[in-house]
Amino acid sequence: MAELKYTKDHECIFVDGDIAYVGISKHAQDALGDLVYVELPEVGKAVEKGGDVAVVESVKTAAEVYSPVDGEVVEINEAMADDYELIAKPVNEDGWIVKVKVSDAAALGDLMDQAAYDAYLAEID
């Protein structure tokens, strides 16, 4: 199984070389409920760590998706605009929202692995 990483803001990330696949964690999906809209950025958009990269909206709320790293958006998951259920798929398959080309690989070290994220979830509950 692919190794997934997480942020404190509940992004879920899969790293393949210098490309980071960015989606949202199961916890974030449960908190939001069914998605009704995903706002995707333009391909080529420069993003910085912690900056907005997309918006996911449910009937309850709209939430920003933050980029886990500095870099550039190289691909957006346009299929998601037609099928919001894709968000539930693993981020390394069809569940990613954007792919970001990482310009500073060191930032990836700040991400939590599954065990650290599970511990973090237990702590904030």
Added chain:
Amino acid sequence: MDGNRGLHYEENLLWEKEYSDHPGVDLPPVEITSLRTGQDARETIGLPQLSEPQVLRHFVRMSTWNYSIDHGFFPLGSCTMKHNPRLNEKLARLKGFAHIHPMQSESTVQGALELMHELQSWLGELTGLPGVCLTPAAGAHGELAGVMTIRRAHEVNGQAQRKIILTPDSSHGTNPATAVMCGFEVRSMPTSETGCLSVEVFKEALYKTDPNGADIAGMMVTNPNTCGLFEKEILEISKLLHDAGGYFYCDGANFNALVGKVRPADFGVDVMHINLHKTFSTPHGGGGPGSGPICCTEELAKYMPVPNVVKEDDGSYRRETMEDRPTSLGTLKAFQGQFGMHVRALSYMKSHGADGLKQVSEDAVLNANYILRSLCDDYHAPYADNGPCMHEALLTDKKQKQHDVTTLDIAKALVEYGYHPMTVYFPLVLPGTMLIEPTETESKDSIDRFVTTMKKIAQDAQEGKAEEFHNFPQSTPRKRLDEVKAARQPTLSWKHVA
């Protein structure tokens, strides 16, 4: 069968009525056919043609689907759905107020101008902010007027480099939206565990990109905040902000907790809006237009919109112009704002008097605390241990969620039991929030009934009746709606307009 049962009426659209293509009134034939008679337009755009009783029944039937404060308890947090005294309506219908026109000579409407001048004085006194502009037409419009006033002040004072507005993450969504509309950048500040803004967090945001805060235009804070709590460190926070050269915009949505008790100027506010349709009992929404006057310090009053009403040395009143106050940012609304609301608000103020208004806020706070204490064992009340709340009580669904019942289900259950739900999923500082504002006009009896209903809901959730909750409401003309489908595949127009 047409779907009617009991005295619940189904009502279709005007276009769908039988004979809606037949004129309800026989008009004599028109001799000249031109666009000005409207005949061509009617044939092409297909307006329904109905008789007076058909039209009357249509709108009266639809009005029975409404739920308003005149039906029952309406605990919508941060909205202050209080009773609108009918005395306000009586006074607003006086001919001298109801039948005048803004373009009439001012010498013929001196009474109306005097009323507006007096309202300005009352608002100035209650807020401690003497510069009052009555023109904004709603709360969000007042916010816009207030933040534009701040922007104007910085521009005039050569401080246009100040581009950042600070807001707590508990703020109303209109606050950051207003700041962005005025060309500012929003810097959000996290709410601390106590539900309030802390000096430490504020300092970090204030000095984040400039050691002296020289890039800060101001901050927008609601006090009491949307967790229903008074911002205890606001004095120190507003002092730091002023030292850095920023202005303090206060969102007045929650002013009902403070009227007559605290003057916002005394905790450092430079400009705020007042929702006459919340705090001062003028009708909300469909009952009439809103009204969101702004009150500001003498310094900022130079920049606020024109016109306000001024009193001349000879005792007469007039609306000022740009010539009177050339530093003003200009006009934001035609004429002088929603005058009918000014009449109602002043009627409310004068019928209560200063002591009555003070009791209003005391009773509003008492009622909210009664609800908080009555329900804090049944529901998670995140800030209840820190002391009393102000005019609204904050609960969450943390306990019910363990039984698969969420805030949305609780809101739908309230509809089933005949209540308008409280504000749900706001503020955003915690998951599954429910913000309950009873206002001072609810009796103990009515609040007790609501509390009993809320306790029953908590009990049913705990007893594992989640399935029942997921199907609420059942007794309403329309049952549980598929909100996800409605948002994903909205039907935005009627099927076909012939």
